Amino acid sequence: xxxxAPAAAPRVAVRPYLLTAPALxxxxxxxxxxxxxxxxxxxxxxxxxxxxxxxxxxxxxxxILTDDYYFTVFFRxxxxxxxxxxxxxxxxxxxxxxxxxxxxxxxxxxxxxxxxPLLVSVVVRAFxxxxxxxxxxxxxxxxxxxxxxPVRFLYTPVAVVAALVHVMLPFMVIPVWTSLQxxxxxxxxxxxxxxxxxxTALTRVVLPQVxxxxxxxxxxxxxxxxxxxxxxxxxxxxxxxxxATVVYDEYLHELNWPLGAAIAIVLLLANLVVxxxxxxxxxxxxxxxxx
Amino acid sequence: MTRNGPVALAFHALxxxxxxxxxxxxxxxxxxxxxxxSLPTTGFSLRWFRAIFVHPDFVQSFWNSLRLAALAxxxxxxxxxxxxxxxxxxxxxxxxxxxxxxxxxxIVPHLVLGVALLRLFxxxxxxxxxxxxxxxxxxxxxxxxxxxxxxxxxxxxxxxEQAALSLGASEATVFRRITLxxxxxxxxxxxxxxxxxxxxxxxxxxxxxxxxxxxLPVRMYMYATESIDPMMxxxxxxxxxxxxxxxxxxxxxxxxxxxxxxxx
Numbered sequence: 001x002x003x004x005a006p007a008a009a010p011r012v013a014v015r016p017y018l019l020t021a022p023a024l025x026x027x028x029x030x031x032x033x034x035x036x037x038x039x040x041x042x043x044x045x046x047x048x049x050x051x052x053x054x055x056x057x058x059x060x061x062x063x064i065l066t067d068d069y070y071f072t073v074f075f076r077x078x079x080x081x082x083x084x085x086x087x088x089x090x091x092x093x094x095x096x097x098x099x100x101x102x103x104x105x106x107x108x109x110x111x112x113x114x115x116x117p118l119l120v121s122v123v124v125r126a127f128x129x130x131x132x133x134x135x136x137x138x139x140x141x142x143x144x145x146x147x148x149x150p151v152r153f154l155y156t157p158v159a160v161v162a163a164l165v166h167v168m169l170p171f172m173v174i175p176v177w178t179s180l181q182x183x184x185x186x187x188x189x190x191x192x193x194x195x196x197x198x199x200t201a202l203t204r205v206v207l208p209q210v211x212x213x214x215x216x217x218x219x220x221x222x223x224x225x226x227x228x229x230x231x232x233x234x235x236x237x238x239x240x241x242x243x244a245t246v247v248y249d250e251y252l253h254e255l256n257w258p259l260g261a262a263i264a265i266v267l268l269l270a271n272l273v274v275x276x277x278x279x280x281x282x283x284x285x286x287x288x289x290x291x
Numbered sequence: 292m293t294r295n296g297p298v299a300l301a302f303h304a305l306x307x308x309x310x311x312x313x314x315x316x317x318x319x320x321x322x323x324x325x326x327x328x329s330l331p332t333t334g335f336s337l338r339w340f341r342a343i344f345v346h347p348d349f350v351q352s353f354w355n356s357l358r359l360a361a362l363a364x365x366x367x368x369x370x371x372x373x374x375x376x377x378x379x380x381x382x383x384x385x386x387x388x389x390x391x392x393x394x395x396x397x398i399v400p401h402l403v404l405g406v407a408l409l410r411l412f413x414x415x416x417x418x419x420x421x422x423x424x425x426x427x428x429x430x431x432x433x434x435x436x437x438x439x440x441x442x443x444x445x446x447x448x449x450x451x452e453q454a455a456l457s458l459g460a461s462e463a464t465v466f467r468r469i470t471l472x473x474x475x476x477x478x479x480x481x482x483x484x485x486x487x488x489x490x491x492x493x494x495x496x497x498x499x500x501x502x503x504x505x506x507l508p509v510r511m512y513m514y515a516t517e518s519i520d521p522m523m524x525x526x527x528x529x530x531x532x533x534x535x536x537x538x539x540x541x542x543x544x545x546x547x548x549x550x551x552x553x554x555x
Contacts, residue, residue, distance in 0.1 A: 016383040019377035020377045024389065038410050097299075113307055121491040121493070123493055123508050127519075131316050166313060227400030251409065264407075267403065
């Protein structure tokens with residue numbers, strides 16, 4: 001975005017700061033300070049009888065790195081988030097293409113059908129999936145008709161990943177759709193008229209142009225899946241813990257806030273690392289194409 | 292332009308079924324006359340909707356959420372309008388930093404925000420306070436309001452403002468009579484989007500609510516982890532209906548496709 005006004009009067013220099021002051025106050029008090037406090041808390045020693053102590057320690061981070069339990073939880077979280085991302089790419093990118101080839105009004109209607117569930121509470125959607133995949137649910141009834149025994153989906157990775165894909169699909173369709181809108185259909189037709197096969201036209205002409213959309217979609221999907229709370233909480237149950245549900249346990253059941261804070265900080269850092277390296281990758285691609 | 296082949300359309304039908312299935316089943320089960328979660332086979336009944344009203348805690352949470360979302364959306368718009376004007380119209384040192392800061396709640400996981408705010412509230416003795424809960428929600432919904440305000444400010448022609456100024460209107464008058472009406476669709480759209488997001492927020496709220504301030508999504512989450520009966524489906528169906536109404540409003544004032552998939 002660009003500044004539309006030339007800085008005319010000298011008082012203009014003060015004005016933007018005055019205008020942003022309320023927001024800055026809010027974000028300083030409720031975002032920057034709490035994050036800093038939590039980072040400090042994650043280094044505070046903890047005793048199960050006396051609570052948080054004022055000594056500094058690396059014990060919580062050491063526990064996360066060495067304890068098998070936390071390793072399992074982080075590993076599970078990242079592979080499930082990775083799998084969710086992969087499936088959302090495989091479903092979301094073709095779906096965005098199909099949508100962009102439709103004509104109105106179907107195009108607008110189905111775009112809404114695919115994207116609007118985003119606005120429905122995630123608790124409602126998780127609950128819907130627990131009914132769909134339950135032992136008496138329609139999926140198991142359909143399997144029974146095919147002569148397949150009841151399959152236990154609930155509290156397995158299948159249920160969690162299915163619901164995550166459902167929640168995340170709009171975040172993939174939106175950026176791919178946006179980059180498809182910028183794409184000139186004539187270029188694809190030109191490739192086809194020059195005797196490129198449909199497959200070649202897709203992989204050599206369309207795909208490179210929507211790749212930035214796919215990459216930015218994957219980024220959002222991975223980040224949100226890795227930190228998702230309601231879906232593993234309601235569909236993963238007590239045994240299939242993900243990072244967010246473990247943090248919740250540490251805070252509200254174990255009352256070990258420093259350890260919970262350390263896990264949350266590790267999650268935040270892991271998210272940032274993934275995002276930054278993805279950005280690097282994106283920039284590298286652009287540079288290659290431009291240079 | 293290439294058309295969709297039969298394979299593409301079959302794939303599309305599956306995706307649409309996948310997206311709608313959990314919402315449809317929730318709305319159907321809500322009308323079951325039976326005692327268990329099952330699709331109504333013998334007839335439709337409203338008994339589980341009536342059951343909600345004999346659970347005062349759910350009704351209380353609903354009002355909590357409604358009040359919270361209305362307050363948070365209003366304050367977030369009041370904060371986002373000046374900030375959006377500053378970011379979109381002025382070039383000043385730190386502008387990019389401030390813009391990134393104000394949008395960062397979209398990137399920081401809500402889990403981390405919840406944990407961080409719980410620590411702050413515990414230290415300043417604000418645990419379970421409703422006003423601080425409102426401010427926490429303002430923080431997470433301001434980016435949504437800000438984006439729409441900035442889009443509205445960037446997209447409008449300033450000649451009307453300049454004409455008014457050159458005709459001797461005061462700056463306050465110009466803001467009230469010209470700027471504000473012109474960015475009003477962005478403001479209303481931002482308010483509604485902020486409202487919906489605050490009303491649905493679970494992950495941060497679960498850390499910073501107390502029994503007296505529990506919001507509807509938190510109450511539903513707690514209830515669903517312990518026991519599941521068709522009342523959950525009835526509440527969920529009401530939530531779906533409420534979201535649909537909010538979406539219709541959003542579509543009227545701003546255009547749903549513009550909000551969901553950006554400007555094109």
